[in-house]
Amino acid sequence: MELQLALDLVNIPEAKALVKEVEEYIDIVEIGTPVVINEGLRAVKEIKEAFPNLKVLADLKIMDAAGYEVMKASEAGADIITILGAAEDMSIKGAVEEAKKQGKKILVDMIAVKDLEKRAKEVDEFGVDYICVHTGYDLQAVGKNSFEDLQTIKRVVKNAKTAIAGGIKLETLPEVIKAQPDLVIVGGGITGQADKKAAAAEMKKLVTQG
Numbered sequence: 608m609e610l611q612l613a614l615d616l617v618n619i620p621e622a623k624a625l626v627k628e629v630e631e632y633i634d635i636v637e638i639g640t641p642v643v644i645n646e647g648l649r650a651v652k653e654i655k656e657a658f659p660n661l662k663v664l665a666d667l668k669i670m671d672a673a674g675y676e677v678m679k680a681s682e683a684g685a686d687i688i689t690i691l692g693a694a695e696d697m698s699i700k701g702a703v704e705e706a707k708k709q710g711k712k713i714l715v716d717m718i719a720v721k722d723l724e725k726r727a728k729e730v731d732e733f734g735v736d737y738i739c740v741h742t743g744y745d746l747q748a749v750g751k752n753s754f755e756d757l758q759t760i761k762r763v764v765k766n767a768k769t770a771i772a773g774g775i776k777l778e779t780l781p782e783v784i785k786a787q788p789d790l791v792i793v794g795g796g797i798t799g800q801a802d803k804k805a806a807a808a809e810m811k812k813l814v815t816q817g
């Protein structure tokens with residue numbers, strides 16, 4: 608099981624400082640959608656250059672023009688690129704084709720997918736690398752989480768790795784780990800803590816123990 612640090616509310620220098628603090632405890636660093644909107648793919652490039660031993664995920668949440676966007680994120684140094692599960696089949700297949708060409712991986716974010724079981728089974732046939740259940744900030748604000756959804760994808764996904772994101776904290780991590788996802792994605796559960804290093808270290812310990 609791997610641990611991904613999601614960076615959403617920072618600029619590039621803040622991102623670098625944060626990663627430096629916790630780099631020994633994380634496997635993947637995510638350049639979140641708001642960071643890409645604010646800073647562009649330069650954020651991916653600069654983090655990859657500063658931390659070549661970490662995998663970098665570009666959270667583009669692609670919806671269209673998938674092949675082109677995967678190519679651009681790959682050129683910037685991303686190892687993993689996200690596309691939405693709600694995108695057209697053609698777009699997801701296009702993303703996979705380009706990622707394979709570039710030697711990169713595709714994570715499908717199932718945020719806002721209504722029939723999760725059906726769509727997860729479909730997407731799992733397209734050769735994607737990860738399928739991720741995700742409760743975004745807007746639903747976290749009304750008390751939702753993705754723990755049940757994780758069990759659903761664990762049951763139906765046969766090929767891709769499974770991942771979970773959205774509001775995971777140290778206190779809720781054991782419940783997540785029980786469902787055995789391949790990848791746990793944590794933003795505020797680390798970045799919002801006074802002692803980020805200690806939070807990341809404890810999370811890494813739990814994730815490694817599985």
Ligand SMILES: O=C(CO)[C@H](O)[C@H](O)COP(=O)(O)O
Nearest residue numbers: 613772773774775793794795
């Ligand atoms: O993709 C995201 C928001 O759309 C976040 O990166 C993801 O939800 C993880 O952050 P947090 O743990 O703070 O919810």
